[in-house]
Amino acid sequence: MGAIAAEIAVDPGRVESDLWALAALVEADLPGWTRTALGPVDREARELVLRWMADAGLETTVDGAGNIVGRLRGAGATGRSLMVGSHTDTVVGGGRFDGIVGVVGAIEAVRALREAGRELEHDLVVVDFFSEEPNEFGLSCLGSRAMVGELTAEHLGLLDDRGRTLADALAEIGIDASALLGAHVDFSGVDAFLELHIEQGPYLEQQGSQIGLVESITGVSRFRALFTGRADHAGTAPMGLRHDAGCAAAGTVLAVERIAGEGVQTRGTSGQVTFTPAAVNVVTARADFRGEFRGPEGEWLRQAQEQLTAAAQDEGRQRGVGVEVDWLPLQEPAPMSGPVLSALAGVVDGLGYSSSRLFSGAEHDAAVIARKVPSGMIFVPSHDGRSHCPEEWTDLVDVTAGVTTLTHALLALDQQ
Ligand SMILES: [Zn+2]
Structure with missing residues (x-):
């Protein structure tokens, strides 16, 4: 010293x-x-x-x-x-x-x-x-x-x-x-x-x-995404006829990882996903998903927001699942x-x-x-x-x- x-x-x-x-x-x-x-x-x-x-x-x-x-x-x-x-x-x-x-x-x-x-x-x-x-x-x-x-x-x-x-x-x-x-x-x-x-x-x-x-x-950018599908019997509902909110959310979780993995010093985390009803033999009717992106550039965060919103909507569209993505105010x-x-x-x-x-x-x-x-x-x-x-x-x-x-x-x- x-x-x-x-x-x-x-x-x-x-x-x-x-x-x-x-x-x-x-x-x-x-x-x-x-x-x-x-x-x-x-x-x-x-x-x-x-x-x-x-x-x-x-x-x-x-x-x-x-x-x-x-x-x-x-x-x-x-x-x-x-x-x-x-x-x-x-x-x-x-x-x-x-x-x-x-x-x-x-x-x-x-x-x-x-x-x-x-x-x-x-x-x-x-x-x-x-x-x-x-x-x-x-x-x-x-x-x-x-x-x-x-x-x-x-x-x-x-x-x-x-x-x-x-x-x-x-x-x-x-x-x-x-x-x-x-x-x-x-x-x-x-x-x-x-x-x-x-x-x-x-x-x-x-x-x-x-x-x-x-x-x-x-900078930090957090979102809440809500996926609204339809509850159905896990045994009788054919795969092609389901509106599985859980699968749409899961695809969006992977999109968070992919988008953040493509940046420099950028991070993406899917911290919280809740399926409703939480039952092993029911197709998920609703998934509530909260996640975030971080990075040293505000511009990258804004692009990540657009990409993730688009990815979530795409996941929903493929399954006839409603999607709502809300972004909290971006912290620069x-x-x-x-x-x-x-x-x-x-x-x-x-x-x-x-x-x-x-x-x-x-x-x-x-x-x-x-x-x-x-x-x-x-x-x-x-x-x-x-x-x-x-x-x-x-x-x-x-x-x-x-x-x-x-x-x-x-x-x-x-x-x-
Ligand atoms: Zn601290």
């Missing part, structure tokens, strides 16, 4: 105990380390974060979108700020590091700066973004989207499988949907945003790098800021960490905030690239290197 790290001490023991305290808050009836944003436990986690922020000396608020926000006043009294944060919610069956590394890391950065007596000129705003992972309504980055003013009444009317609206689901956990639409922030005074996160892929480990500097974050790929990336690279070199630049195939709040503020992401390695599973692991020494990088990056950006 280089000389500049010596002045400011991130406490690895504190980072570790905070990580385990948050990770331990799980929904007991679900697999892995599950803490879904609309579930009962995430609120507890966010209340814990709120207390930690207050203990670290931050002025705390919960905004209309459920984001936990802490502010450390800067010496400059310029009204300008730096923002840093990540999320505490997880996917179902997720791991112990996704999201919380960046929340714990940001709070630890505040503690380390204060303990070293280093006052920033900028205000430092720490955010635990609400509901980053895709929820039952197919929406991700709810808190950050609300902050940048991208959510509409239409989003609040989205339905889950139980026929509940997003507004109702939010009300159940104490978030008033009308306040959520009013939660947008004036970002004109924010000079930079940083997010520390686990890589969730194998690249840094393969490169032997301690730190990853993200050049851009993937997000390039990270060149100047922020340069500042991060300087900090990493000064600290003596090995680093690589990379593309993030995972979406992040930073991709949303980057639409308003010059942004950067710091990645730390994931063992075997595993993530969104209970095996997700990052060595504590790597988490500490990430937190140290984040802390020094705040100082570097403060001086720009």
Whole structure:
């Protein structure tokens, strides 16, 4: 570790105990380390974060979108700020590091700066973004989207499988949907945003790098396709006379794989397909299919949407099955800021960490905030690239290197 790290001490023991305290808050009836944003436990986690922020000396608020926000006043009294944060919610069956590394890391950065007596000129705003992972309504980055003013009444009317609206689901956990639409922030005074996160892929480990500097974050395009056929007897209905919604959906699953396989750094995933009636001896009457494409180019995502819609309609036509494909608003790929990336690279070199630049195939709040503020992401390695599973692991020494990088990056950006 280089000389500049010596002045400011991130406490690895504190980072570790905070990580385990948050990770331990799980929904007991679900697999892995599950803490879904609309579930009962995430609120507890966010209340814990709120207390930690207050203990670290931050002025705390919960905004209309459920984001936990802490502010450390800067010496400059310029009204300008730096923002840093990540999320505490997880996917179902997720791991112990996704999201919380960046929340714990940001709070630890505040503690380390204060303990070293280093006052920033900028205000430092720490955010635990609400509901980053895709929820039952197919929406991700709810808190950050609300902050940048991208959510509409239409989003609040989205339905889950139980026929509940997003507004109702939010009300159940104490978030008033009308306040959520009013939660947008004036970002004109924010000079930079940083997010520390686990890589969730194998690249840094393969490169032997301690730190990853993200050049851009993937775009995401999600859809819901509904195939409506006809239930028939599995034994008596001849193959040529069936209207099998399941087969039309299955053909479309393969189209997702084919379309994504033809692109560069592009991905396509058929995450959820439900057949109704789910019976071994009945031809499928209805298939509800949710999937997504990702890639570094918005233009490719738009082409993939057209190709997939056409493929689904073709699969339906061949079988006399009705097809409806709805695309959620496309999340454009997000390039990270060149100047922020340069500042991060300087900090990493000064600290003596090995680093690589990379593309993030995972979406992040930073991709949303980057639409308003010059942004950067710091990645730390994931063992075997595993993530969104209970095996997700990052060595504590790597988490500490990430937190140290984040802390020094705040100082570097403060001086720009
Ligand atoms: Zn995450």
